[in-house]
Amino acid sequence: MEPTRSVRRSRGLHEARPGRPAVVVSDLHELRGPTGGVVELPHRLFWQPDRHVDLDIPGLLAWMYETVLTEAVRPDELRTWLHGPTLVRLWPQLHLPRGVRRAWEDRHSVLRSRDIAA
Template structure:
């Protein structure tokens, strides 16, 4: 029996992946303030209507999340699918999400 592959967001931190893109019901527009645990630098407020800020916030949440609830409350499934190819992610994060959600590879 083979062990499941564990992808790492960074050393000693496994990637957290939502079971479904539909469960990602975070905001689509406007300002979002990330908790200190997900983003520790000022400013912690991201304007999702600004494309660059949206990408930056998504990259940080995908890299730093340790609980699925963090993904659910900050990411929006259709938006994630739309911007996926433009996100600058660690190899392990991208591999884990694409292994679980084949739609992201299209």
């Protein structure tokens, strides 16, 4: 029996969570999101009543990147909330689902740990 189209499509994809593929932009230069100040994430990305994040607090900046990388379902969400050079700098310390990490590292070799200068 031949697999259905949806099954074939899902094979080999990296998942952010079961049943949902990780979303990756084709070029890190597309990522021009904020790098400081207080931002308010959309409810779709963060489901709390207070969705304000102070990006000047280093731990919160990394947390926001983890949240956006895991929860994004469209490239425009990544472009809006992430900043390419900041992503590269934070990448080694981010706690991400395995599928998200693999998807991004497969597409952007600069994110592979051996390619990032310590």
